[in-house]
Amino acid sequence: MSEITKRLSRRKFAQLLGAGAAYTVAQRGVSWRTPLRAADTRRHFTSTPAGVVRLSANENPYGPSPMALKAMTEAFNISCRYPDEHADALIEALAKLNGVERNQILVGNGSGEILKLCAAAFTGSLEPGNNRPVALLPRSRGGALPSFIPGRGKMIVADPTFEAILNHARVNQAEVLKIPLTGSFSHDLSKMLAAANQGLIYICNPNNPTASITPKKELRDFLDKVPRDTMVLVDEAYHHYADSPDYESVIPLVKSHPNLIVARTFSKIYGMAGLRCGYCVAQPEAMQRLRPHQTWDSVNIMAITAAIASLGDADQVTNGQRLNRETKKFVTEELSALSYASIPSQANFIMVNVKREARPIIGALAQRGVQIGRPFPALPNHLRVTIGKRPEMETFLSAFRQVVA
Numbered sequence: 128m129s130e131i132t133k134r135l136s137r138r139k140f141a142q143l144l145g146a147g148a149a150y151t152v153a154q155r156g157v158s159w160r161t162p163l164r165a166a167d168t169r170r171h172f173t174s175t176p177a178g179v180v181r182l183s184a185n186e187n188p189y190g191p192s193p194m195a196l197k198a199m200t201e202a203f204n205i206s207c208r209y210p211d212e213h214a215d216a217l218i219e220a221l222a223k224l225n226g227v228e229r230n231q232i233l234v235g236n237g238s239g240e241i242l243k244l245c246a247a248a249f250t251g252s253l254e255p256g257n258n259r260p261v262a263l264l265p266r267s268r269g270g271a272l273p274s275f276i277p278g279r280g281k282m283i284v285a286d287p288t289f290e291a292i293l294n295h296a297r298v299n300q301a302e303v304l305k306i307p308l309t310g311s312f313s314h315d316l317s318k319m320l321a322a323a324n325q326g327l328i329y330i331c332n333p334n335n336p337t338a339s340i341t342p343k344k345e346l347r348d349f350l351d352k353v354p355r356d357t358m359v360l361v362d363e364a365y366h367h368y369a370d371s372p373d374y375e376s377v378i379p380l381v382k383s384h385p386n387l388i389v390a391r392t393f394s395k396i397y398g399m400a401g402l403r404c405g406y407c408v409a410q411p412e413a414m415q416r417l418r419p420h421q422t423w424d425s426v427n428i429m430a431i432t433a434a435i436a437s438l439g440d441a442d443q444v445t446n447g448q449r450l451n452r453e454t455k456k457f458v459t460e461e462l463s464a465l466s467y468a469s470i471p472s473q474a475n476f477i478m479v480n481v482k483r484e485a486r487p488i489i490g491a492l493a494q495r496g497v498q499i500g501r502p503f504p505a506l507p508n509h510l511r512v513t514i515g516k517r518p519e520m521e522t523f524l525s526a527f528r529q530v531v532a
């Protein structure tokens with residue numbers, strides 16, 4: 128910890144931590160849906176030209192928690208300090224939330240950084256801080272984690288899935304194996320298991336771009352069978368939006384699975400995509416293998432402050448879930464009335480089967496000021512559409528009707 132941070136006034140720090148709790152009380156009577164003021168609205172959409180509806184990045188259109196906004200405002204004057212103590216406070220809160228020890232939490236610059244760290248640690252070819260290639264491990268089942276880095280591991284992913292981690296693995300010259308999703312758009316875990324051979328298996332649940340889940344029983348059985356020298360990263364970025372009885376978070380399984388890492392983000396339900404904060408939960412030995420790859424203080428003090436405050440705002444989660452559920456129902460029903468089915472969605476976006484090549488439709492919608500997800504080669508006839516606010520979805524539907532007419 129830096130000297131300067133140690134000298135940070137305890138009172139200021141306590142105030143900052145207390146901001147979440149105090150603001151919870153202050154905000155009780157204030158609707159989370161209070162409309163944004165004009166200035167706020169402009170700020171909210173500064174990343175897109177006026178009039179453009181952005182349904183392309185699975186962002187939360189309702190923005191961060193009012194408690195996060197207040198806590199960040201109060202934190203401006205400590206942004207001259209390194210964030211060590213605040214990061215500790217966030218780790219403490221996340222450990223409590225997830226029922227694990229503090230050394231089982233690693234906070235990252237978005238969960239994107241966690242994905243990068245996993246690729247570096249488990250598909251990299253070099254021991255950190257050392258140019259010596261590391262020998263490959265013998266395959267083994269059960270027992271403790273090996274104490275050294277496996278090196279140039281294989282990366283096994285679904286197809287289609289969130290591609291960021293593939294790019295990181297490719298930089299490491301890792302062999303990447305893509306296994307198509309099943310007919311019900313879940314991960315084909317038996318094929319993934321058959322291919323497991325050290326390195327890293329990436330499971331995105333709910334999956335981006337399909338918004339589909341991999342059923343909890345299948346995932347549990349899979350985790351019990353994966354060889355212990357193969358790491359499994361389960362990305363739960365969209366966890367809060369999943370409400371199927373067939374879905375569960377695997378964080379409780381971390382204690383019995385030393386090769387399991389679970390990633391979460393503050394970018395989705397907490398509406399903090401531009402702030403960059405995510406984290407992972409794993410056993411301490413797995414953490415030790417990730418930490419050497421991370422930049423010191425990679426998460427900034429505003430993001431940490433906002434994250435701590437957000438965790439104290441239960442309404443942020445319940446309101447976000449409700450609004451997403453209601454608007455998703457509206458848009459999927461409208462599309463289905465037009466005879467366009469969507470893959471059942473457990474996330475804040477939908478994958479719509481347009482029964483023809485999607486790429487020209489994506490372009491035609493963009494010309495009408497509606498940005499939706501990029502094309503996904505594994506599902507060339509599907510459009511990925513983020514669930515925005517109801518008026519945004521009405522704009523999308525009206526443009527869609529014109530385009531497919």
Ligand SMILES: Cc1ncc(COP(=O)(O)O)c(C=O)c1O
Nearest residue numbers: 237238239289335364392394405
């Ligand atoms: C499945 C998945 N994981 C991780 C991320 C990255 O999120 P973050 O903003 O936390 O880096 C995304 C972003 O859309 C995502 O879809």
